[in-house]
Amino acid sequence: MQRIAIDMDGVLADVYHQFFEMDEKDFGQRRPMEEVAGKPEREGFPNILHYVYTQGFFRTAPVMEGSRQIVEELNKKYDLYIVSAATEFPQSLPEKQAWLNEHFPFITWQQMVFCGSKQIIQADIMIDDHFRNLDHFKGKTSLLYTQPHNVQANEGRHKRVNNWKEIAEILL
Amino acid sequence: MQRIAIDMDGVLADVYHQFFEMDEKDFGQRRPMEEVAGKPEREGFPNILHYVYTQGFFRTAPVMEGSRQIVEELNKKYDLYIVSAATEFPQSLPEKQAWLNEHFPFITWQQMVFCGSKQIIQADIMIDDHFRNLDHFKGKTSLLYTQPHNVQANEGRHKRVNNWKEIAEILL
Numbered sequence: 001m002q003r004i005a006i007d008m009d010g011v012l013a014d015v016y017h018q019f020f021e022m023d024e025k026d027f028g029q030r031r032p033m034e035e036v037a038g039k040p041e042r043e044g045f046p047n048i049l050h051y052v053y054t055q056g057f058f059r060t061a062p063v064m065e066g067s068r069q070i071v072e073e074l075n076k077k078y079d080l081y082i083v084s085a086a087t088e089f090p091q092s093l094p095e096k097q098a099w100l101n102e103h104f105p106f107i108t109w110q111q112m113v114f115c116g117s118k119q120i121i122q123a124d125i126m127i128d129d130h131f132r133n134l135d136h137f138k139g140k141t142s143l144l145y146t147q148p149h150n151v152q153a154n155e156g157r158h159k160r161v162n163n164w165k166e167i168a169e170i171l172l
Numbered sequence: 173m174q175r176i177a178i179d180m181d182g183v184l185a186d187v188y189h190q191f192f193e194m195d196e197k198d199f200g201q202r203r204p205m206e207e208v209a210g211k212p213e214r215e216g217f218p219n220i221l222h223y224v225y226t227q228g229f230f231r232t233a234p235v236m237e238g239s240r241q242i243v244e245e246l247n248k249k250y251d252l253y254i255v256s257a258a259t260e261f262p263q264s265l266p267e268k269q270a271w272l273n274e275h276f277p278f279i280t281w282q283q284m285v286f287c288g289s290k291q292i293i294q295a296d297i298m299i300d301d302h303f304r305n306l307d308h309f310k311g312k313t314s315l316l317y318t319q320p321h322n323v324q325a326n327e328g329r330h331k332r333v334n335n336w337k338e339i340a341e342i343l344l
Contacts, residue, residue, distance in 0.1 A: 116282035122294030
């Protein structure tokens, strides 16, 4: 059985939804997508570090459209792990686990990894929205999940996927 | 640079110290080592599940003797990660990170992994006190750290180490 490592923020959890909402509260109007597209997240939203350290930020993130059902199917076919670079934000750890327990109740604690660098992760397939995670990946299939920060970047040796339906088409 | 994955509970953190102390409070006298040696932790201490779910249990664990200085030396010579099976006890996650930050301040958030199963971990060397983690390890060197629960077990294909001085002799 092939092993698959699935990222949380920007893949399962729609953190850009949170960024746009909190940014709008701070600046009084919705920031247009053109202002953040192609920029690192920390450049797109001036107060982002405040947002990701806000209690509840990760706990209340919306689930990425279509992900729940497809992850449940993948979980039957693959040795599946959820791998989140979470230790940069220590307060996020229990929030992320509670979020997974609520929205992906079929994922067991054995299948959760909260780490810093993902270089220590051994899998056949990785789904992530950040090059810093995919570029070091030694497995055979690396899928770049489209998010505003990577939208203008060349996929390089990774395969770009734009939504969970496209992931299902490749992996199921 | 070789990668090393070091366990926390029973290797860096002296959880048996905590077990014996809390057990003595519950039962009025110190439990003799003979009663727990060679038994799974959950058999040795009747109330252990209560202990590991107690707020502060992981945060207040003593540091294993000699470990701090040797881990600091290993950190210069190896690509070092602290890998703890922590997601079984969600409240332990921030406690473990705070504990590492206090006692091993040279370990960065990038080097921390809080997971469930360690089968996803790729490293050259693993130090752990549990066969369930070492037996699946695919790296070349697996060191079994002696703890009461494994004291009567045969090391199998792992090399037994009884303290941090012995680890230093092998790896430094």
